Amino acid sequence: MIALESVSKSYGDGADALRDVTLTIGKGEFVCLSGPSGAGKSTLLRLLLREEVASAGRVRVGDLDLATLGRDARQTYRRTVGFVFQDFRLLADRTVFENVATVARVMGVPRSQQWRRASGLLQQVGLQHRMDAYPLQLSGGEQQRVAIARALMNQPVLLLADEPTGNLDRALSLEVMETFRAINAGGTTVLMATHDLELIAYVNRRVVHLQHGQVVGDGGRP
Amino acid sequence: MSALRHEEAHAVGFLQYCFGEAWLSLRRRWRVASLSTALLAGAVFVLAAALVGSSQLRDVTSRMTEAAELSVYLDQPPDAGVQAAVEAAVRRASVVRAVEVLDPQRATERFLRDFPDLRDVLTSLPERPFGTVVEARLAPGASEAAVDQLVATLRATAGVDDVVYDREVLSRVLLTVAVAQRLATALAVLLALAAGVAVAAVLRLSYYARRDEIEVLGLLGAPSRAVSGPFVVEGLLQALAGTIVAVLLLRVAMWSIWRGPGASWAAALELPDVPFLTWQQLLTLVAGTLLAGAAAGWLASREVAR
């Protein structure tokens, strides 16, 4: 499903955010990406969204070489990926419902269809009563759950989550993990960046450990 | 790939999305949007007025050309032979449509009718200033060269005192018309430029307002048409509003000049009754401005996409 071959990424100011990373993730896997702050977790996920392009090496998802995608192909690819941004990236002047349904909305999916899917997802993350609120009227944890619901809206083949529980308490975090497990059980490959060791233990799946932009551990439990 | 296939199937929904976003954006920036729409309306108004005016002017000038006269003043005292020869020569000319012969008496009368203020001058003259006058109306579309040749021939004819051909007056009128048309066109172009700048400013504003949103849309995989669509519609809506306002204004202006408060002035000035834009002109105008609006929106979104 995902194959990184000797991937390096530098942001132009010298230091490499990723250095010679080689990593393979199979279809249907649930992988936790751990490592201290600045280790390169977000960078790796951004490469997989094709928000950034590798400075060296190759990033492949399915049969796509992400570096070679044209604009239309890139956008089509992104629609098959669900992404939970570390900083949420919600649209401040849109309601919770509109945020969750963003892609369906811009694609012109009938509103009733948007509604059905979005309300189900909001229910899963416990926010069905906040559908008409605006992001700034929500707590950090609530915003994060909106971002999670949005990532799941498209029934993604690949779910990339960057610290999706960073603003959630234990109980909510575990609920989100259950949601991820369920979607993983449905065949979606999940790659989640987190430095929450307890959560990693709870998930109890493969863990890839990054440090200074390099893979320093890859195995079952941390 | 189990992802929902959103593509293609939702053309109507997509249009709804574009119109919804464009409307929202215009409402949020209604002040600048109204300003640019007003400028646009101004440009279209001048353009439409020029269109109405120029088809009217074409009528007027062709009628004037038709009415152009050639007057041949014969020597005094009247000589029947000279008169017959001149009359025959004028009648033969292909550029002449009709001939009228005025005897000295009628020539004087007509002069006094045209210039009543000069009666005293005329009566104080020792002798009668007018001999017989042979007047020719020129055929519409008579070529200048042919007319010039006729004038030269007549001037050279014995017994002819003078030949007056009012082409100078006509060409001055035509020149004025041409200048007026050029001025109107220049004004319309200027206004169109101003309107273009204003519409572009509105679109740029809505881009800056939506910049973060557009970035997020991109990351979520929105196709480029989802970004450019609302901009195109926003340009389209402004162009449509501007055109409607302009055409209504022109209608009202024409009504008030010819039927409303200005009617007595129009009558005093002998303004010819001017018909409104034809359907073809109207359609061309609307299609042109809509196209321009859509193009402006598309260009703005292209700039954004860079």
Ligand SMILES: Nc1ncnc2c1ncn2[C@@H]1O[C@H](COP(=O)(O)OP(=O)(O)OP(=O)(O)O)[C@@H](O)[C@H]1O
């Ligand atoms: N846009 C950028 N421009 C320049 N440097 C960047 C940029 N994004 C990240 N970096 C640098 O790349 C390195 C890896 O950053 P990254 O965000 O991938 O770390 P992370 O593992 O996600 O950290 P955290 O746990 O704090 O989110 C860091 O040293 C960071 O300063």
Ligand SMILES: [Mg+2]
């Ligand atoms: Mg990070």
